[in-house]
Amino acid sequence: MTALADPEGDGLNGTDHPQGGEPGRGDARQFVIFHVQAESFAVALSDVQEIIRMPDVVRVPMSPGALEGLANLRGTVLPVVNLRHAFGFTQTAHDDSTRVVVLDLGRPVGMVVDRMANVVTVEASSIEPASSIQGTIDTDLLTGMIKADDGQSMVMILDAGQVIRREFKDLANRAETLGSTTQATTSVHRNEDKDVETATDEDQLVSFEVAEQEYAFPIEQVQEIVQMPDSVSHIPNAASHVLGVITLRNRLLPLVSLREMFGLPGTTLSEANKVVVVSLGGGLSVGVVMDSVKEVLRVNRSVIDPMPSLLSQDQSLSDIQSICRLQDGKRLVSVLSAERMFNATDLRKVIANNDDEAGMQSGETDEDARTVEVDDEEQFVVFRLMDEEYGVPIDAIQEIVRVPEELTRVPKTPAFIEGVINLRGVVLPVVDQRRRFGLSGIDRNDRQRIMVFTIRGIRTGFIVDSVSEVMRIPARFIGAAPDLSEEQRRLIRRVANLEHLKRMILLLEVTQLLNVQELDVLSGDAA
Secondary structure, eight states, X not given: OEEEEOOOSSOOOGGGSOTTSSOSSTTOEEEEEEEETTEEEXXXXXXXXXXXXXXXXXXXTTOOTTEEEEEEETTEEEEEEEHHHHHTOOOOOOOTTOEEEEEESSSEEEEEESEEEEEEEEOGGGEEEGGGOOSSSXXXXXXXXXXXXXXXXXXXXXXXXXXHHHHOHHHHHTHHHHTSOHHHHHHHHHHXXXXXXXXXXXXEEEEEEETTEEEEEEGGGEEEEEEOOSOOBOOTTOOTTEEEEEEETTEEEEEEEHHHHTTOOOOOOOTTOEEEEEEEETTEEEEEEESEEEEEEEEEGGXXXXXXXXXXXXXXXXXXXXXXXXXXXTEEEEEEOHHHHOOHHHHHHHHHHHHHHHHHHHTOOHHHHHHHHHOOEEEEEEEEEXXXXXXXXXXXXXXXXXXXXXXXXXXXXXXXXXXXXEETTEEEEEEEHHHHTTOOOOOOOTTOEEEEEEETTEEEEEEESEEEEEXXXXXXXXXXXXXXXXXXXXXXXXXXXXXXXXXXEEEEOGGGSSOHHHHHHHHHHHO
16 A cells, blocks of 8 residues: 555645546556545545635534535635534534545545545555454445555545445435526426415505614615615715715615714714615616514505695605504504605716725726626525525515514423414414524524415414525526435425625425414314
């Protein structure tokens, strides 16, 4: 057994393979050697795509226990498998020696190992069959054993494909399917029937708070909701409510303060502030800075009244197009009109005055701008559970409401059902999405929200940790999710891999949030 290289450094990639590939003498083969616990293993060098340090991973609910999570490998979604878990070894924390061996098994799959050893050339006479091995590893996971030169130690040749087949049956059996193009996946997804209830006598509003007052925009005017950026390019001699401009996906976006527009006391901007991107038509948008985004409301038009004529004559109130009466009139929401609030000509001047400078700073060309304009996009509401981000299509959401102080518990229901609430006279079953995904619970807090969907005719609420933003995601960043388990494949079919933002968002199929049996239980609760 001849050692050829030491891959203990940052990684081994395709260019690190010894020149000439397999040696020419006899039936010699090349292997990459690594250690897991006290055992030494080998995989064929020809199967190794590269070796990397332990990356950040996104945990996937309802996936096998051996899955560490999904990592971003230069724009590719990489399933990362924990070999200690697969072998039934004691779990330990990762350290500086931990590496991920990326194998090509029809699609890239990463295996977490304790540390790397070397790359060796082995004569066929030094390899014994797996049946002769006696040790802590199931021989079904091995193809043979390499006898060391000392005649005593041994290295087990791992059948990586068998490890994947045993731990991730769906991932192994559907490798070719997983390699399908993003375009095909997106096309199929869009052609699926949407089981979302629509009501012509209802409107959807995105509500937010400014100086403890509640306002809203019609949802069709809201393009997305994003975090307040770290920096804003200020504009000389601009009106006080114009904060400046920012770049949002290679486009200049004017940023205005609603507090300043309404003559309210100013505050220091922080990460709690949100930017609601509002469309003004003609390809023009403006970012409106709010104190916080509150809810997505679905309200009957009968509770939306036009501004009283006496008030509408007041120039300072002309931006408000209607008043929404909630909770029997105890809660009033002022519905704003973006067209009345903003002068399109003035905003275009702001953009034009800053376009050349911003273009030079970003390196954007006219060709880049045209590419952005024609790029197909999908709009998602992004929420959090534990440390991970999930997305659902915005048109699948009925509304988003705060979690009430008390929910009515229903006896003899599954543990993930938190209870029911009265939502404007309708009994709404509420599911704790953490429990539904088998995650640890948390105490109730002000950041939690109930996202309301209609699934096969049953309106159901799902408690999430927080709703962070509304985001438009270009289709080129959306791809197929690895098939890790039957339930996960049904619910999480796609992943948004935003490598430039160092974010990965798991995209949920809303119609699959509950199975048939669970829907039967919930329909009984709602009745």
